[in-house]
Amino acid sequence: MEASGEQTAADVWARVKRRLRAELGEDIFASWFGRLELDSVVEGCAYLTVPTRFLKSWIESHYADRVLSVYRSETPDVERVSIGVRSTLGREATPQRRPSEAPRPNAAPMPMATQASEPKMPSMALPQEERGENSDLGGAPLDPRLTFESFIVGRSNALAHAAADRVAHAPNGQVIYNPLYLHAGVGLGKTHLLHAIGHEMRAQGRRVIYLTADRFMYGFVASLKAQTSLAFKERLRGIDLLIIDDVQFIQGKQIQQEFGHTLNALIDAGRQIVIAADRPPADLENLDERVRSRLAGGLVVEVTALDEALRTSILSTRIEGLKTIHPTFEVGPNVISYVARSITANGRDLEGAVNRLLAHATLTGSAITLETAETAIRDLVRNREPKRVKIEDIQKLVASRYNVSRSDILSERRTAAVVRPRQIAMYLSKVLTLRSLPEIGRRFGGRDHTTVLHAVRKIEKALGEDHALSDEVELLKRMLQE
Numbered sequence: 213m214e215a216s217g218e219q220t221a222a223d224v225w226a227r228v229k230r231r232l233r234a235e236l237g238e239d240i241f242a243s244w245f246g247r248l249e250l251d252s253v254v255e256g257c258a259y260l261t262v263p264t265r266f267l268k269s270w271i272e273s274h275y276a277d278r279v280l281s282v283y284r285s286e287t288p289d290v291e292r293v294s295i296g297v298r299s300t301l302g303r304e305a306t307p308q309r310r311p312s313e314a315p316r317p318n319a320a321p322m323p324m325a326t327q328a329s330e331p332k333m334p335s336m337a338l339p340q341e342e343r344g345e346n347s348d349l350g351g352a353p354l355d356p357r358l359t360f361e362s363f364i365v366g367r368s369n370a371l372a373h374a375a376a377d378r379v380a381h382a383p384n385g386q387v388i389y390n391p392l393y394l395h396a397g398v399g400l401g402k403t404h405l406l407h408a409i410g411h412e413m414r415a416q417g418r419r420v421i422y423l424t425a426d427r428f429m430y431g432f433v434a435s436l437k438a439q440t441s442l443a444f445k446e447r448l449r450g451i452d453l454l455i456i457d458d459v460q461f462i463q464g465k466q467i468q469q470e471f472g473h474t475l476n477a478l479i480d481a482g483r484q485i486v487i488a489a490d491r492p493p494a495d496l497e498n499l500d501e502r503v504r505s506r507l508a509g510g511l512v513v514e515v516t517a518l519d520e521a522l523r524t525s526i527l528s529t530r531i532e533g534l535k536t537i538h539p540t541f542e543v544g545p546n547v548i549s550y551v552a553r554s555i556t557a558n559g560r561d562l563e564g565a566v567n568r569l570l571a572h573a574t575l576t577g578s579a580i581t582l583e584t585a586e587t588a589i590r591d592l593v594r595n596r597e598p599k600r601v602k603i604e605d606i607q608k609l610v611a612s613r614y615n616v617s618r619s620d621i622l623s624e625r626r627t628a629a630v631v632r633p634r635q636i637a638m639y640l641s642k643v644l645t646l647r648s649l650p651e652i653g654r655r656f657g658g659r660d661h662t663t664v665l666h667a668v669r670k671i672e673k674a675l676g677e678d679h680a681l682s683d684e685v686e687l688l689k690r691m692l693q694e
Contacts, residue, residue, distance in 0.1 A: 221252075228279075232278070248267070363405065364529055368517060368519055372514075376406075376409050379484060380412035385452070394406070395490060396490070396514060399558025410453065424458050451478075472500060472506060518556070520553060542573075555592055564592055569585060610688065611633065614629070635671050640685070641656075
């Protein structure tokens with residue numbers, strides 16, 4: 213019965229989202245409700261979650277009555293709606309009342325109630341407790357820990373670091389690499405570089421604003437509702453440096469248009485722009501083509517996966533830093549080497565590994581050995597098991613990496629610019645999937661299995677002779693398996 217109830221709640225929530233999409237339109241729904249999820253329904257209250265406090269604040273302030281009204285029209289069991297924030301590691305939502313607890317007579321501020329009239333829209337400025345430097349510009353605060361001094365440089369991020377440093381220290385306010393566009397997977401350091409640039413330019417007395425995609429959308433839509441969009445635009449365009457993080461989340465046609473206008477205005481006025489995303493501009497399929505073209509017109513730099521030497525440096529630096537607080541915390545070089553080899557995904561997993569080692573050392577009082585380290589980081593290693601790779605994903609990634617199209621790889625073209633990527637894609641399909649050679653051949657434009665075998669053998673031979681190609685193929689493997 214319980215499973216059936218959960219299914220019913222999920223069905224109701226699906227109907228609620230469909231109605232909200234129909235009533236509010238695709239742009240508004242995608243911007244504010246696309247990542248709104250149902251957590252549970254308890255004692256007449258539907259507990260919903262969103263990934264950021266901005267989305268929570270915005271929906272509570274401006275769509276409370278609409279969400280509750282639609283929900284109640286779908287089911288009379290829901291009398292209230294409450295929104296919490298979920299973290300990347302789990303639910304960080306507003307504490308929910310246990311089913312055994314009686315409802316309180318006067319609802320706490322968190323549950324949303326219907327409102328008699330449309331509330332006045334806030335300006336771009338943030339609540340007092342969330343403001344940082346230059347709060348009058350409405351930007352997010354910069355993390356004081358994320359500076360150039362604390363950034364560890366290695367082969368995978370050297371170019372990105374050099375570009376960021378050049379932008380931050382450009383002489384006489386000179387604008388270069390505009391926009392500077394950094395892209396990388398989670399936990400590889402792109403946000404660290406954004407904050408470092410912001411800190412350095414603020415120290416020079418420059419006007420800096422740092423925004424996530426959510427904050428940009430929040431500010432723009434708020435200004436439209438409050439009829440202060442002109443002031444919003446002027447506030448953004450009167451700065452020296454605009455930093456936008458996670459640009460892949462910018463959604464909505466009107467918001468994207470304004471984002472594009474802002475980019476053009478700042479670049480034409482000689483103001484610096486720094487952008488970060490999880491993929492290159494060409495792969496931001498949800499963004500307007502003109503915006504993608506503008507982003508690609510500057511310097512685009514990828515931060516690739518951390519190599520073992522860099523992972524070792526990160527671990528050693530973090531452990532040394534903790535020794536100032538915990539003088540007895542000792543981790544031998546053999547343990548550091550083991551952790552660096554075992555955890556390859558990103559810097560955040562390395563941070564988690566150090567925290568686990570510290571907890572073991574301080575809570576048990578025993579020394580950190582290879583055996584204890586293996587036990588401490590077991591969950592991080594287990595969670596990194598390679599995902600199931602699809603041949604289509606291999607073809608798309610290889611095509612993007614070598615600036616050809618997937619249709620080129622599947623075609624009969626025999627030019628060198630196409631043959632080598634095609635052979636690499638076939639090789640990766642053989643080593644990363646369980647497909648047979650005939651099946652791989654069929655997936656590559658109906659080729660014979662002997663063609664696939666020839667490609668695999670040729671790439672295997674080349675890997676032993678060409679170190680650059682070997683590094684490139686190894687990187688492609690990691691990107692496909694992460």
